[in-house]
Amino acid sequence: LGGAVTLWSAGSGPDRVGLTVSSLVVALGEPSHVIGLLDPDADLTESLRDTGRAVVQVLAWSDRALGEAFAGTAPAPGGPFRMADFEDTPWGPRLVTAGTWAGVELVDEREVGWSAEVTCRVAHLEVADDPASGALGHRRGRWLPLVHRGHPLGSDA
Template sequence: MTIHSTDPFAVPDKDKSPVRRFRGRLAAPVTLWTTPGPAGLTVSSILVADGDPGRVLGLIDEESDFWDAVAESRRFAVTPLTPADRQLADRFAGLMPAPGGLFATGEWQQTAYGPIPAHAGTWLGCRLDSDRPCGWALLTESIIESVQVGGAAAPLAHFRGRYAELH
């Protein structure tokens, strides 16, 4: 077995569109979206908008098990991940094996919006409002119905195809 220092499946820069290369130069938060079912997906294409009500916009792969489950339940939880959650992020992104299923390891707290990692102090409960095709994904717009804000843990970020820590 060979351990790679880079993603062996990554598309080389020269083969990426200019838009994708530009997007890769923007740091993005790494979040976990989960829904009753349960199903989940690592999402870094996310925008949270304050307002009355607050909203979450996200780009979701319409071929994912998560999308199938959230399209049915119409609700989901969003949990920001920390540097300690790298393996969790990889598992839900499909980059790491998940024997027994995505939720088979770790401790989970059940919520009306889907399971969240038991250690998560900060998360949102959302209701899907609309979706439409947008580039390679579905642009989803959701209403924030519940907000839990815990301690200010350092976020896990995604930058140039790798995880980065902000201090």
């Protein structure tokens, strides 16, 4: 199964951490929640546990290299946060170009297989004018531009 690729980030200053995540679900409601499957040993998961907060941002097709770097599958000299501009928020670092993002707060965690299933309450949400425009997808180990109305999204798709 494929899905949109998100970047989860937490911490601040030299303690910023991030992880590329495509295994997640948004549960609408009052309040809404994001449920994600994270690597239980990842620095991001540890920071989320410690601070109780993170930023979940939807990556664009043009962010493929950034997605690879935060997934740990491509080199990032100086670290992946040096590959793009980020701004600090109360929930953690936000990719400046991410039009759709949420500030989330950890509500619950449990072990599911080899993953940590985290349930986070959406405390803040910003949605781009066209939230699917240019979205980065992941399926069967490959990046792909998500399709809307039969047309690939993204300027270089």
